[in-house]
Amino acid sequence: MSILVDKNTRLLVQGITGNEGLFHTQQMLEYGTKVVAGTRPGKGGEWVLEGKVPVFDSCKAAVEATGANASIIFVAAIFAPDAIFEAADAGIPFIVCITEGVPVQDMMRVREYLDQKQVRLLGPNCPGLLTPGEAKVGIIPGNIAIAGNIGVVSRSGTLTYEVLYALKLEGMGATTCVGIGGDPINGTNFIDCLSLFEDDPHTEKVVMIGEIGGTDEEKAAQFIASKMTKPVVSFIAGLTAPPGKRMGHAGAIIEGGSGTAAEKIKALEAAGVKVAKHPEEIPSLLK
């Protein structure tokens, strides 16, 4: 079992003919994900990857022809908001945006619109998600995780890979690993994922990886204390990050004294969450 994606996911790749799009479509197909269609305006009617995936001019045409029920976006930041709107208007209920560097005001308009349509977005600036053994929707390397009973949710990319890998070395696996992305305004957040893991019968424990910036970890801590029965282990990156500097991710910044790692760790510990001092400590805290 899993959350958000599984072997029944029928995936559409927006921007399938670009370098990134093509490379990761190949990787996703090799993993066993059902990639049913791709889009690239002007290349409708063509096929990519030796005839494995048909290309359409629009999301609407792709959905009508293939019944795609999820989409993943690999287009440049300048085109990403439009790609999200297009997927939502084509009736796709779950959209994953890998693209980094989408302007934040665009994201506020996107979020407002998607909330009204009740469409779920993951990202942007995220590695996507992986349900080991069933589906990989995104760029998380498939070989670093095994199937298991731990739900993983994270704001980071390679840091998440570290954690999945550390779990695998201990023979521990994931139900689903979700990368929610490092932008200040995103689609799916920690609480959305914690809630889905709480309701997923196969998830027994949850790992939550946060970082400096914003107050989503603090809100998650409140949710964990009041709503969750399953144990949560956490790691928060950025204890040594200086204030006022953006640490790579657009959302990773301590502003006006708020968003520090110390505050987040304090809130999580107060909610009964075990917080690891470094990522390699996580497996032992799960035992």
Added chain:
Amino acid sequence: MKLHEYQSKQIFSKYGIPIPKGRVAASASEAKQIAEELGGMVVVKSQVLVGGRGKAGGIRLAKTSKEAEEVATQILGMEIKGLPVRKVLIDPTANIDQELYLGITNDRGARRPVFMASAAGGVEIEEVARLNPEKIIKVHIDPLLGLRDYQARDIAIGIDLPKEYWKQFVDICRGLWRAYTECDATLAEINPLVILKEKSLLALDGKMLLDDNALFRHPDLSEMRDVDEEASAETEARKYGLSFIKLDGNIGCMVNGAGLAMTTMDIVKLFGGEPANFLDIGGGAGADKVAAAMRIILTDKNVKAILFNIFGGITRCDEVAKGILAALKEVKPSIPMVVRLVGTNAEEGKKLLADAQMITAETLADAARKSVAAAKA
């Protein structure tokens, strides 16, 4: 990206917000000339990208143009919080009746823009928020609809602004909203917005922060970046598409991925060391990027060891190892280096680096411990 006060006010002016008639000067003689043209008493304001200019003596009054020249000479020779003052703004003084605060920023939690206003202007809004949070009026704006006039009136009413100023205040709110949206700002702030004894409103000071991710559609604004005010290593890093932030420690860090780069700094500290920098070399880092990153780290003479922490996912460790080897040939560092390669093609990567006399580590903790020891040796 931060804009200077004079740049922010010029933008506000374009959107119909009244600002003082001053100009910016890079020399004392220029300052004198501007003061002469303005006539009367002026205020000489240092243009540096930090707060607390007033307290540091970077904002001073001058009664005559000659005094403006003297004051400008002093201020242009100052450093404020480590930043040299290269420009001063010469504004005519204003007859102030009351100081207000008006600003727009992104509310991350609400995922909407928020207007903030206060009748207690002139002090930093964070300070007001801490001491008198009830004195701040907040109005969230629907990003699809934009600012409605009634919302601007609600703000005016909320800060007890006398009726006679409502119309001008609504116009200023509209202008500020347009400046914020059309420039892709993350903050557009007038502090203080003053009520003049002459019974009108004036934006005495202004501040804008712009969304770096949106600069691609604002080439005119990108050109306003003041690279003099950045650490030169950070400017250099941006050229190569590297994300770099200088810190005060002595262990240089080179990592792929922002979250992992922060974690690497944290774990260095956890094991008793001090990180010298944050550096994300990104995915698929080739030799040129690795070499540039190595040069940038080594410009900091405090650095006593370098820690490479690479987690191969889509990025293959052997590719990064080749990058490191090519960079070593070019840069030839003389300090110890610790390398940890994990994930895709890690074994091939390690073989490539076997002759490079680097200290190898298996786990993150091991890598941190070894780099701390190497920096102390």
